[in-house]
Amino acid sequence: MSIVCELCDVRAGDILVSTEQLRVILVDDANYPGFCRVIWNAHVKEMTDLSEADRAVFMQAVWKLEAAIRAVMQPHKMNVASLGNMVPHLHWHLIPRYTDDAHFPNPIWAAAHGNADQAALDARRNLLPQLRQTIISNFAS
Amino acid sequence: MSIVCELCDVRAGDILVSTEQLRVILVDDANYPGFCRVIWNAHVKEMTDLSEADRAVFMQAVWKLEAAIRAVMQPHKMNVASLGNMVPHLHWHLIPRYTDDAHFPNPIWAAAHGNADQAALDARRNLLPQLRQTIISNFAS
Numbered sequence: 599m600s601i602v603c604e605l606c607d608v609r610a611g612d613i614l615v616s617t618e619q620l621r622v623i624l625v626d627d628a629n630y631p632g633f634c635r636v637i638w639n640a641h642v643k644e645m646t647d648l649s650e651a652d653r654a655v656f657m658q659a660v661w662k663l664e665a666a667i668r669a670v671m672q673p674h675k676m677n678v679a680s681l682g683n684m685v686p687h688l689h690w691h692l693i694p695r696y697t698d699d700a701h702f703p704n705p706i707w708a709a710a711h712g713n714a715d716q717a718a719l720d721a722r723r724n725l726l727p728q729l730r731q732t733i734i735s736n737f738a739s
Numbered sequence: 740m741s742i743v744c745e746l747c748d749v750r751a752g753d754i755l756v757s758t759e760q761l762r763v764i765l766v767d768d769a770n771y772p773g774f775c776r777v778i779w780n781a782h783v784k785e786m787t788d789l790s791e792a793d794r795a796v797f798m799q800a801v802w803k804l805e806a807a808i809r810a811v812m813q814p815h816k817m818n819v820a821s822l823g824n825m826v827p828h829l830h831w832h833l834i835p836r837y838t839d840d841a842h843f844p845n846p847i848w849a850a851a852h853g854n855a856d857q858a859a860l861d862a863r864r865n866l867l868p869q870l871r872q873t874i875i876s877n878f879a880s
Contacts, residue, residue, distance in 0.1 A: 644817050646805045657798055664787045676785050679820035683836055683844035703824035707846035
């Protein structure tokens with residue numbers, strides 16, 4: 599029996615950027631337009647299992663992505679996290695947060711208070727084409 | 740009226756390491772012995788507000804701390820997060836996670852399922868003196 603890890607499939611998800619070592623995907627989350635992930639291609643569990651050079655490559659991608667999300671989505675705060683309890687394959691969550699979102703000021707993993715501002719959410723969804731373009735160009739340069 | 744940020748007080752908390760730029764504290768969380776934070780001393784909101792050099796210093800501390808926590812606490816998984824929705828002053832949470840802890844496999848910010856293994860928790864609490872020593876020595880070298 600082989601153990602299948604969903605993040606080992608390098609073709610899965612809405613991929614915006616793909617390199618030999620990692621990929622950037624746009625997450626499909628109704629409450630969090632602009633939520634992106636950076637996923638390491640190799641099946642590695644912890645950041646301190648990577649070499650220092652690989653960690654630097656990974657974090658450079660995280661900060662390049664954060665800069666693009668901030669520029670386009672103009673969040674109140676960025677949330678950045680590497681958890682992996684369910685899928686122990688290194689990936690970073692980058693989540694633009696707003697005072698009117700479904701969980702603010704709690705982390706998105708807390709219970710939703712459910713009173714997100716729908717008009718603000720729609721306005722943010724409309725920014726997604728621009729976010730895609732900005733991420734793709736930032737990583738190309 | 741001045742706006743007071745609790746993380747601007749560089750003397751607060753159970754400080755294990757203190758440098759000109761950052762400090763490492765041991766968090767007092769009954770469910771999560773070994774939970775530590777790295778706090779940037781200056782009041783800065785986002786990682787991409789720091790210079791590349793400062794980000795490197797910050798992340799190097801995060802990984803040095805992760806290595807110490809893993810070595811002593813032997814977690815099933817490390818959780819690493821920079822959120823700051825309530826206190827927008829850069830700090831990283833480093834949380835050793837175990838399959839028998841109060842929230843596993845969910846993030847610690849989700850609702851607790853409440854069936855943590857008390858004996859395992861006690862055993863982990865007993866490791867805290869060793870964790871303190873290891874963190875202090877790792878940062879001194």
